[in-house]
Amino acid sequence: MTDIHLMNVVSVPSRRGPKRIYTREEILARRRAFNVLYHQRRKNDPGYRAKRAEWAKKNKHKRKIKKNLNRKYYPKKPSTPDQRQRDALRKRLKRQTGGEVAREYGRLARAKRRARENKAEGFFTKEDVATLRKAQKGRCVYFRVCGRKLSEGFHVDHIVPLSKNGTNWPKNIQLLCVTCNCSKWNKDPIEFSRQQGLLL
Numbered sequence: 001m002t003d004i005h006l007m008n009v010v011s012v013p014s015r016r017g018p019k020r021i022y023t024r025e026e027i028l029a030r031r032r033a034f035n036v037l038y039h040q041r042r043k044n045d046p047g048y049r050a051k052r053a054e055w056a057k058k059n060k061h062k063r064k065i066k067k068n069l070n071r072k073y074y075p076k077k078p079s080t081p082d083q084r085q086r087d088a089l090r091k092r093l094k095r096q097t098g099g100e101v102a103r104e105y106g107r108l109a110r111a112k113r114r115a116r117e118n119k120a121e122g123f124f125t126k127e128d129v130a131t132l133r134k135a136q137k138g139r140c141v142y143f144r145v146c147g148r149k150l151s152e153g154f155h156v157d158h159i160v161p162l163s164k165n166g167t168n169w170p171k172n173i174q175l176l177c178v179t180c181n182c183s184k185w186n187k188d189p190i191e192f193s194r195q196q197g198l199l200l
């Protein structure tokens with residue numbers, strides 16, 4: 001037994017004797033065998049599922065052992081000091097800023113992902129967003145229509161949509177309140193802006 005890698009081994013307490021050791025192969029074989037049996041029984045016995053449920057109720061300790069077996073089979077990876085530090089930092093930031101920093105990360109990450117999906121070039125930083133926020137005086141681009149401030153929550157929007165070959169550079173980015181970003185009028189911004197007298 002000593003040559004078996006620890007990751008592939010779980011020990012399960014048994015009522016019949018000392019702890020039993022299962023290898024990965026044994027566990028898989030047990031599962032396969034059980035699955036075959038299970039489907040046979042279900043096919044031949046209409047009441048099988050009800051009986052199983054009944055059995056499970058009476059044999060909770062056994063189910064616990066099985067659950068344990070599955071859990072131990074995928075051992076939890078120990079987190080590295082780096083990860084722990086990062087998690088702690090995130091937690092602290094979240095607490096200190098009421099989630100605003102977390103949302104900030106989310107905005108950037110989502111824009112980055114959308115840009116990647118659309119193979120768009122360019123990137124922007126949270127400093128760019130802060131600059132934009134200042135330039136927009138903390139207001140939604142369509143403030144005259146919606147009257148909303150960015151402090152109520154905002155989305156980063158691509159002026160020329162990524163789907164229409166817009167870039168992910170700061171130039172192509174504006175900050176919209178959630179309502180405006182999700183509304184139909186934003187689908188054709190130039191037309192909409194004209195209607196509102198914001199352009200030309």
Ligand SMILES: [Zn+2]
Nearest residue numbers: 140146177180
């Ligand atoms: Zn708005």
